[in-house]
Amino acid sequence: MNQTVVIFDTDPGIDDAMALLLLHALPSIEIRAISTVFGNASIAACTRNALYICERFNLPYPVYQGAGVTFTGQAETDYPDFVHGLDGLGDVGFPAPSRHAESQTSVDYMIETLRATDEPIELLAVGRMTNLAEALRQAPDIAPLIQRIVMMGGAVAVPGNVTQWAEANIYGDPEAAAFVFDSGVPVLMVGLDATLEHRMKKTSLMALRHELGDAGEFLWQIKQCYLKFYADKGIFDGFPIHDSTAALAVVHPDCFEMRRGNLVCETQGEQRGRTVFTESEEGVHEVAMAADSAQLTTIFETAMHAKYGAGSL
Ligand code: RIB
Ligand code: CA
Numbered sequence: 001m002n003q004t005v006v007i008f009d010t011d012p013g014i015d016d017a018m019a020l021l022l023l024h025a026l027p028s029i030e031i032r033a034i035s036t037v038f039g040n041a042s043i044a045a046c047t048r049n050a051l052y053i054c055e056r057f058n059l060p061y062p063v064y065q066g067a068g069v070t071f072t073g074q075a076e077t078d079y080p081d082f083v084h085g086l087d088g089l090g091d092v093g094f095p096a097p098s099r100h101a102e103s104q105t106s107v108d109y110m111i112e113t114l115r116a117t118d119e120p121i122e123l124l125a126v127g128r129m130t131n132l133a134e135a136l137r138q139a140p141d142i143a144p145l146i147q148r149i150v151m152m153g154g155a156v157a158v159p160g161n162v163t164q165w166a167e168a169n170i171y172g173d174p175e176a177a178a179f180v181f182d183s184g185v186p187v188l189m190v191g192l193d194a195t196l197e198h199r200m201k202k203t204s205l206m207a208l209r210h211e212l213g214d215a216g217e218f219l220w221q222i223k224q225c226y227l228k229f230y231a232d233k234g235i236f237d238g239f240p241i242h243d244s245t246a247a248l249a250v251v252h253p254d255c256f257e258m259r260r261g262n263l264v265c266e267t268q269g270e271q272r273g274r275t276v277f278t279e280s281e282e283g284v285h286e287v288a289m290a291a292d293s294a295q296l297t298t299i300f301e302t303a304m305h306a307k308y309g310a311g312s313l
Contacts, residue, residue: 003030011039011127012049014084014222019243024059025307028251034063035106039127041079041088043068049089051097064106066131071176083229090225106131111139120147126243128169133176136183146185152246154191154275166273167192174273178265187285190246194288198245198296199238215308248296257290
């Protein structure tokens with residue numbers, strides 16, 4: 001089978017953790033490396049979490065640590081511990097991993113890797129776009145070498161989840177998003193328009209807990225924090241799985257309503273972090289405007305059962 005090669009740029013993060021296990025399970029994807037970025041927690045915590053997941057589930061991917069401050073050098077003062085816990089993985093109390101990150105930074109790794117190969121490589125970014133913007137700023141020659149960026153973030157026709165206008169990954173570093181959108185690299189944006197349409201039911205999570213062995217127990221444990229966040233909002237029966245939805249869009253575009261056009265990101269004023277999309281057949285960007293949740297659920301569950309379920313290898 002022809003596999004799509006991705007560098008997974010992530011801020012684990014509860015839904016990032018699920019997406020990593022899903023990517024590992026999808027037969028049509030090859031993860032070449034994991035790149036971390038701050039966002040759901042500090043960069044140290046996000047890197048530790050990526051390493052912990054790799055170690056616990058024998059994921060053979062190198063982990064490169066990326067940015068701990070925004071594209072313009074701003075430190076974060078307010079991590080979303082009310083969603084992801086203080087440690088980024090729901091404060092379950094996991095031990096420190098014994099694996100270490102690679103010595104090279106993720107930005108240097110991406111630049112070097114893209115320059116060294118003519119193999120098509122996609123960047124799947126499910127956190128702030130800081131590392132991608134920094135790589136493109138330091139090495140503009142890599143722009144034509146990137147097959148495509150698929151990113152979870154933004155909102156076009158629905159409200160944001162941090163402000164009325166802005167989604168969290170974009171709001172966390174609007175200058176980075178603006179820089180990437182302006183770089184000429186093809187981008188597929190899988191934002192709230194699509195991810196809010198693909199929710200996991202709490203009953204499905206409970207079933208996965210029993211069906212997926214250690215992976216099911218891990219997902220159940222970390223998701224308790226997430227379930228509480230949604231329950232506090234009066235939502236009891238399910239939750240979006242933003243980053244997994246973006247991961248599925250890489251290889252299952254047919255499950256989405258895609259529109260072509262051009263994206264820009266507002267960096268000023270009350271609409272800071274807003275992603276504005278103008279449809280155009282000549283555009284370099286695509287946006288997933290809707291998702292077929294039933295199909296995506298089937299693909300998700302099939303892959304996860306095959307990789308982690310009873311009788312899996
Ligand atoms: O808005 C949802 C996004 O913000 C997800 O990627 C989540 O992990 C957080 O980073
Ligand atoms: Ca994320």
